[in-house]
Amino acid sequence: MSPLARIAHTFTPRFAEFAFEPGFTAAVDQHVAELRDRLGTAGPAAGLTPAAPDPADLTDYALGFLDALDDLDWREPPGHDYAVCRLTAITWLVHHHDLLPPPATP
Structure with missing residues:
Protein backbone atom coordinates (compact mmCIF):
# COMPACT_ATOMS: atom_id res chain seq x y z
CA MET A 1 0.00 0.00 0.00
CA PHE A 15 -13.73 13.29 8.37
CA ALA A 16 -16.84 12.26 10.32
CA GLU A 17 -15.64 14.54 13.14
CA PHE A 18 -16.00 17.59 10.88
CA ALA A 19 -19.76 17.51 11.48
CA PHE A 20 -19.45 18.13 15.22
CA GLU A 21 -15.93 19.55 15.74
CA PRO A 22 -15.76 22.96 14.03
CA GLY A 23 -12.39 23.70 15.65
CA PHE A 24 -10.93 20.54 14.17
CA THR A 25 -12.43 21.40 10.77
CA ALA A 26 -10.86 24.87 10.89
CA ALA A 27 -7.48 23.46 11.95
CA VAL A 28 -7.48 20.93 9.11
CA ASP A 29 -8.43 23.70 6.67
CA GLN A 30 -5.42 25.72 7.85
CA HIS A 31 -3.16 22.69 7.42
CA VAL A 32 -4.50 22.16 3.89
CA ALA A 33 -3.68 25.80 3.08
CA GLU A 34 -0.18 25.44 4.53
CA LEU A 35 0.43 22.23 2.58
CA ARG A 36 -0.70 23.94 -0.63
CA ASP A 37 1.76 26.77 0.06
CA ARG A 38 4.57 24.36 0.93
CA LEU A 39 3.97 22.23 -2.17
CA GLY A 40 3.54 25.21 -4.48
CA THR A 41 -0.10 24.60 -5.35
CA ALA A 42 -1.63 27.59 -3.58
CA GLY A 43 -2.45 29.43 -6.79
CA PRO A 44 -5.56 28.72 -8.82
CA ALA A 45 -5.44 26.10 -11.57
CA ALA A 46 -8.57 27.43 -13.23
CA GLY A 47 -10.71 30.20 -11.85
CA LEU A 48 -10.62 30.11 -8.07
CA THR A 49 -9.92 26.38 -7.69
CA PRO A 50 -6.43 25.62 -6.33
CA PRO A 77 -4.27 10.33 20.29
CA PRO A 78 -8.04 10.24 20.72
CA GLY A 79 -8.18 14.03 20.25
CA HIS A 80 -6.63 16.38 17.73
CA ASP A 81 -2.98 17.27 17.97
CA TYR A 82 -0.82 18.90 15.30
CA ALA A 83 0.03 15.57 13.68
CA VAL A 84 -3.61 14.42 13.49
CA CYS A 85 -4.56 17.71 11.85
CA ARG A 86 -1.66 17.48 9.38
CA LEU A 87 -2.34 13.85 8.47
CA THR A 88 -6.06 14.54 8.10
CA ALA A 89 -5.19 17.47 5.81
CA ILE A 90 -3.01 15.18 3.68
CA THR A 91 -5.95 12.76 3.54
CA TRP A 92 -8.31 15.56 2.53
CA LEU A 93 -6.00 16.56 -0.34
CA VAL A 94 -5.73 12.93 -1.46
CA HIS A 95 -9.52 12.54 -1.57
CA HIS A 96 -10.33 16.00 -2.92
CA HIS A 97 -7.92 15.64 -5.83
CA ASP A 98 -8.43 11.89 -6.34
CA LEU A 99 -4.70 11.19 -5.97
CA LEU A 100 -4.93 7.46 -5.29
CA PRO A 101 -4.76 5.06 -8.21
CA PRO A 102 -7.81 2.85 -8.64
CA PRO A 103 -7.61 -0.47 -6.80
CA ALA A 104 -6.20 -3.32 -8.82
CA THR A 105 -8.72 -5.82 -10.04
CA PRO A 106 -7.85 -9.51 -9.70
Whole structure:
Protein backbone atom coordinates (compact mmCIF):
# COMPACT_ATOMS: atom_id res chain seq x y z
CA MET A 1 0.00 0.00 0.00
CA SER A 2 1.38 3.42 -0.96
CA PRO A 3 2.14 5.94 1.81
CA LEU A 4 -0.72 8.19 0.69
CA ALA A 5 -3.12 5.23 0.61
CA ARG A 6 -1.98 4.16 4.08
CA ILE A 7 -2.50 7.66 5.50
CA ALA A 8 -5.87 8.01 3.76
CA HIS A 9 -7.00 4.62 5.05
CA THR A 10 -6.09 5.57 8.61
CA PHE A 11 -7.35 9.17 8.68
CA THR A 12 -10.44 9.17 6.43
CA PRO A 13 -12.60 8.18 9.43
CA ARG A 14 -11.61 11.51 11.02
CA PHE A 15 -13.73 13.29 8.37
CA ALA A 16 -16.84 12.26 10.32
CA GLU A 17 -15.64 14.54 13.14
CA PHE A 18 -16.00 17.59 10.88
CA ALA A 19 -19.76 17.51 11.48
CA PHE A 20 -19.45 18.13 15.22
CA GLU A 21 -15.93 19.55 15.74
CA PRO A 22 -15.76 22.96 14.03
CA GLY A 23 -12.39 23.70 15.65
CA PHE A 24 -10.93 20.54 14.17
CA THR A 25 -12.43 21.40 10.77
CA ALA A 26 -10.86 24.87 10.89
CA ALA A 27 -7.48 23.46 11.95
CA VAL A 28 -7.48 20.93 9.11
CA ASP A 29 -8.43 23.70 6.67
CA GLN A 30 -5.42 25.72 7.85
CA HIS A 31 -3.16 22.69 7.42
CA VAL A 32 -4.50 22.16 3.89
CA ALA A 33 -3.68 25.80 3.08
CA GLU A 34 -0.18 25.44 4.53
CA LEU A 35 0.43 22.23 2.58
CA ARG A 36 -0.70 23.94 -0.63
CA ASP A 37 1.76 26.77 0.06
CA ARG A 38 4.57 24.36 0.93
CA LEU A 39 3.97 22.23 -2.17
CA GLY A 40 3.54 25.21 -4.48
CA THR A 41 -0.10 24.60 -5.35
CA ALA A 42 -1.63 27.59 -3.58
CA GLY A 43 -2.45 29.43 -6.79
CA PRO A 44 -5.56 28.72 -8.82
CA ALA A 45 -5.44 26.10 -11.57
CA ALA A 46 -8.57 27.43 -13.23
CA GLY A 47 -10.71 30.20 -11.85
CA LEU A 48 -10.62 30.11 -8.07
CA THR A 49 -9.92 26.38 -7.69
CA PRO A 50 -6.43 25.62 -6.33
CA ALA A 51 -4.31 23.22 -8.34
CA ALA A 52 -3.92 19.63 -7.23
CA PRO A 53 -0.66 18.85 -5.50
CA ASP A 54 1.78 16.67 -7.37
CA PRO A 55 1.29 13.17 -5.93
CA ALA A 56 5.04 12.54 -5.81
CA ASP A 57 5.67 15.80 -3.92
CA LEU A 58 2.83 15.07 -1.48
CA THR A 59 4.17 11.52 -0.99
CA ASP A 60 7.69 12.82 -0.30
CA TYR A 61 6.33 15.32 2.21
CA ALA A 62 4.16 12.66 3.88
CA LEU A 63 7.07 10.23 4.16
CA GLY A 64 9.25 12.88 5.78
CA PHE A 65 6.45 13.80 8.18
CA LEU A 66 5.86 10.15 9.10
CA ASP A 67 9.61 9.65 9.65
CA ALA A 68 9.66 12.62 12.04
CA LEU A 69 6.67 11.18 13.91
CA ASP A 70 8.42 7.81 14.16
CA ASP A 71 11.50 9.54 15.61
CA LEU A 72 9.24 11.07 18.26
CA ASP A 73 7.53 7.71 18.91
CA TRP A 74 4.20 9.46 18.22
CA ARG A 75 0.97 7.54 18.66
CA GLU A 76 -2.38 8.76 17.38
CA PRO A 77 -4.27 10.33 20.29
CA PRO A 78 -8.04 10.24 20.72
CA GLY A 79 -8.18 14.03 20.25
CA HIS A 80 -6.63 16.38 17.73
CA ASP A 81 -2.98 17.27 17.97
CA TYR A 82 -0.82 18.90 15.30
CA ALA A 83 0.03 15.57 13.68
CA VAL A 84 -3.61 14.42 13.49
CA CYS A 85 -4.56 17.71 11.85
CA ARG A 86 -1.66 17.48 9.38
CA LEU A 87 -2.34 13.85 8.47
CA THR A 88 -6.06 14.54 8.10
CA ALA A 89 -5.19 17.47 5.81
CA ILE A 90 -3.01 15.18 3.68
CA THR A 91 -5.95 12.76 3.54
CA TRP A 92 -8.31 15.56 2.53
CA LEU A 93 -6.00 16.56 -0.34
CA VAL A 94 -5.73 12.93 -1.46
CA HIS A 95 -9.52 12.54 -1.57
CA HIS A 96 -10.33 16.00 -2.92
CA HIS A 97 -7.92 15.64 -5.83
CA ASP A 98 -8.43 11.89 -6.34
CA LEU A 99 -4.70 11.19 -5.97
CA LEU A 100 -4.93 7.46 -5.29
CA PRO A 101 -4.76 5.06 -8.21
CA PRO A 102 -7.81 2.85 -8.64
CA PRO A 103 -7.61 -0.47 -6.80
CA ALA A 104 -6.20 -3.32 -8.82
CA THR A 105 -8.72 -5.82 -10.04
CA PRO A 106 -7.85 -9.51 -9.70
